[in-house]
Amino acid sequence: MPHYHTSHLRNGRFSEPGRIYAITAVTHCRTALFHDFFVGRLLIDELRLAEAQGLVTSLCWVVMPDHFHWLFQLGQCDLETLLRQVKSRSAKTINQRLQRSGRVWQSGYHDRALRREDDVRDFARYIVANPLRAGLVKQLADYPLWDAVFL
Template identity: 40%
Template sequence: MYLLTTVTRHRECLFADLARARVASRVIHAASTWADARLLAWVLMPDHWHGLLQLGDEPLGRVMNRFKGCASRALHESCGLDGPPWDRSFHDHALRADEEVRAVARYIVANPVRAGLVDSVLAYPYWDAVWLDGDASPLL
């Protein structure tokens, strides 16, 4: 289980643009983006992305490269974006056995509130968590 962060190139606020944020969110939400990994929670901020990922058989680097590549292609095709949207690297933190997964997910989705973008997580459109499904306990 990993807490992941990747930033936009030069920390540009690419996803302050509604169309770009929607395109990227569709890619993030697509199961095919993650193959056999499972994205448990995520938030797309104006200049970065956070995710909580449970790895499958693929190495983390390959999963992140696919995500960034899929998002890049979609942004180029749909929004006419020039150049790479993402910084080349990403930050990962492997969760320890004693770290509460839902607490990490809450931290991720509360990012827009801490950044002062909204007063409530529910007012921010670019996030999701598996605990919001009807068959799971609520995250918030």
């Protein structure tokens, strides 16, 4: 059963199990925490945990210096619960790693539900190409913080 809009979903959007979503979440004050490879891996561990728990089936993700993009098929949960869990758990481990306290994430997130006719493979390629477009690397193989089931 769909979970009709919660405070972080855009107006008219609902969280629908089985639907494919693209999510973007940004660090607090756009702090480039993920320039540190090991800090980026802590976030990736949380994305993988969400999949292991059956909350999502990840299609691709990329962790950029100050945000991440994640394309997944939603399991039997709602977007708000999923993102709250990933952001909360990753904030705790990131703060422990950096021996600091305070906010890691901006509140909220951007979500896009892909329509049936959207080409998921092309959307995944667009997401993982973010480091190339941002000029962080010259070839994707040189960027360590991404994965995709299609590539």
